Amino acid sequence: MKVSELTGRHNYFExxxxxxxxKHARGKTVEPMEQVWITNVTMNTAEAHFNEHLTQSMPYxxxxxxxxxxxxxxxxxxxxxxxxxxLMELGMDKIRLKGPLHHGDxxxxxxxxxxxxxxxxxxxxxxxxxxxxxxxxxxxxxxxxRTVLIKRRSHWGDK
Amino acid sequence: MSDDFRARARLVPKGNRYEDFxxxxxxxxxxxxxxxxxxxxxxxxxxxxxxxxxxxxAYARVHGHPGIVANPLLVFTTVFGLTVEDLxxxxxxxxxxxxxxxxxxxYPGDSLRAxxxxxxxxxxxxxxxxxxxxxxxxxxxxxxxxxIDFKRTNLVRLRNQQS
Numbered sequence: 001m002k003v004s005e006l007t008g009r010h011n012y013f014e015x016x017x018x019x020x021x022x023k024h025a026r027g028k029t030v031e032p033m034e035q036v037w038i039t040n041v042t043m044n045t046a047e048a049h050f051n052e053h054l055t056q057s058m059p060y061x062x063x064x065x066x067x068x069x070x071x072x073x074x075x076x077x078x079x080x081x082x083x084x085x086x087l088m089e090l091g092m093d094k095i096r097l098k099g100p101l102h103h104g105d106x107x108x109x110x111x112x113x114x115x116x117x118x119x120x121x122x123x124x125x126x127x128x129x130x131x132x133x134x135x136x137x138x139x140x141x142x143x144x145x146r147t148v149l150i151k152r153r154s155h156w157g158d159k
Numbered sequence: 160m161s162d163d164f165r166a167r168a169r170l171v172p173k174g175n176r177y178e179d180f181x182x183x184x185x186x187x188x189x190x191x192x193x194x195x196x197x198x199x200x201x202x203x204x205x206x207x208x209x210x211x212x213x214x215x216x217a218y219a220r221v222h223g224h225p226g227i228v229a230n231p232l233l234v235f236t237t238v239f240g241l242t243v244e245d246l247x248x249x250x251x252x253x254x255x256x257x258x259x260x261x262x263x264x265x266y267p268g269d270s271l272r273a274x275x276x277x278x279x280x281x282x283x284x285x286x287x288x289x290x291x292x293x294x295x296x297x298x299x300x301x302x303x304x305x306x307i308d309f310k311r312t313n314l315v316r317l318r319n320q321q322s
Contacts (some may be wrong), residue, residue, distance in 0.1 A: 003221050006211055026207070032231030034205055041198055042233070042240035043190060045173065046248045067253040068236035075232060083210045087222065089231040089266070092309075095256035144256070 003029040004159050007084045012153035013116070013125035021112045024077050027136075030069065032103040039066045070142050073101075074133035076107035085156070087124050088149040095144035098133070106136040114145065123155035171173075174249030176318035177290035180277045186245045188273040192237050194229050196267035202233040229265040231307075238298030238307055251289050251314030259309035263300070270301040271302040278310065282317070289314045 039049040049066045056062065071092075075083075082125055083089070101107060115128040127150050133142030163165055199292035208230055211218040216226045247253065265271070275296040283289045292315045298307040 001217055001221055003218055006218060028207060037205070038202065038236065039240075041202070042236040043243070044236075044240035046250075047310045050299075052254070064252075066236075068232075068239055071256075072206045072208075072236060076203075076208040079170075079206075079208040079210060083208065086210055086212075089261050091261055092235075093257055093260040095259070097253055097255060100252075106305040121254055 002159070004157055008080065009157070011081055011085050011150075012157065013127065013150045016113045016116050018113050019131060021110060022078075022081055024081055024109045024111065026031070026077060026105050027108040028073060028077060029104065029106040030065065030073055032063070032102065035063070035065050035069055035103045038069045038072065042068065044068070060100060060102070063103050065103060065105070067097045070097060070107070070133060071095060071144065073107050073141050074109045074131055074142050075146060076132055077107065077133075078111045078129070078153045082111050082127070082129055082146075084150060085151045087150045087151055090126065090147040090149055092147070093145045097142060099141035100127050100137055101133075101135060101141060107141075108134050110134070119149055122152075124149050124151050126150075167243065172280045173244055174247075175245060175315075176249050177245055177280065177282075177292065177315045178318045179306055180280050180290075180294075180315065182277050182279060184277045186242070186275045188241045188245055190241060191194040192241060194233065194237065194265060194267055194268040196227055199227060199229045199233055199267055206230075206232065208232065215247070224264065225266060227230045227267055229267060229269070231261050233296065234261070234265045234271065234307055235309070237254065237271055238273045238296060239311070242275055242294070242296055242311075246275060246292075246294055246311075247313045247315065250316050251286070253300075254291070254312045254314065256312075257310045259307070261307055263306045265300065265306050269306075271306070273298050273300050280315075283314065286314055288320045290315055290317055291315070
């Protein structure tokens with residue numbers, strides 16, 4: 001198997017420059033089924049995420065998406081450009097849920113390169129991104145930093 | 160006594176309130192969870208997380224893994240989910256996470272469990288009837304190896320509404 005043929009050629013460690021901001025192609029309308037599937041599969045018992053009848057009498061008047069879905073979906077929308085050639089996810093920080101994502105809302109994602117550093121291993125480097133999520137009304141509802149170990153083209157580009 | 164089951168029923172309440180979160184209190188969370196390969200693959204594809212480690216076993220093996228790697232965001236949301244009944248179900252919105260570290264890869268078949276300690280709390284000035292609580296949550300695999308830890312902050316409802 002030639003693994004370099006299975007992933008993109010423009011998202012190796014060498015391709016990330018501090019200050020670059022990407023608008024990721026593709027938004028995603030997060031279906032009620034997806035919200036509830038992720039909420040329930042991950043054992044989240046908070047019924048405001050899955051009891052439509054209850055939430056009709058609460059301030060938003062409808063089910064509220066689980067913040068873990070907003071985070072996962074936004075990073076997912078960014079993944080082809082910022083994780084496709086990743087060896088390992090290292091961590092996240094300063095994750096902020098700034099507004100709700102309701103069932104059926106649409107999410108778009110942007111990413112900024114904050115920092116690039118050498119890793120202990122020679123075949124990869126560490127990139128720190130800041131991700132931003134906006135909804136269908138262009139309202140900024142999510143942001144957070146993510147640190148990833150990404151392959152160097154010099155070592156992996158022809159493997 | 161009423162014949163109607165609804166009139167005879169008592170609600171079995173779930174969750175905790177602000178007053179229950181004394182700093183330093185430790186929660187060993189319920190259930191645990193074995194991650195399965197189909198869930199990890201579905202989670203990665205539904206969230207468009209296109210890193211083949213999470214859905215191509217042959218690709219993952221070339222990179223030194225025994226097979227498909229569980230998506231770290233599934234590990235995060237599952238460890239988070241296991242904490243919800245104890246920490247935030249009684250509550251209010253999830254505000255943020257700081258200092259999240261993935262310590263080890265998780266593979267389908269691994270069983271996760273979670274525990275948390277209350278770090279900090281204060282009554283909210285801007286949200287009447289709520290406090291702000293921060294917990295440090297740690298997730299472990301079946302070998303008691305720490306696979307993830309993070310600090311989470313939520314609005315949490317007060318039991319005794321202060322006016």
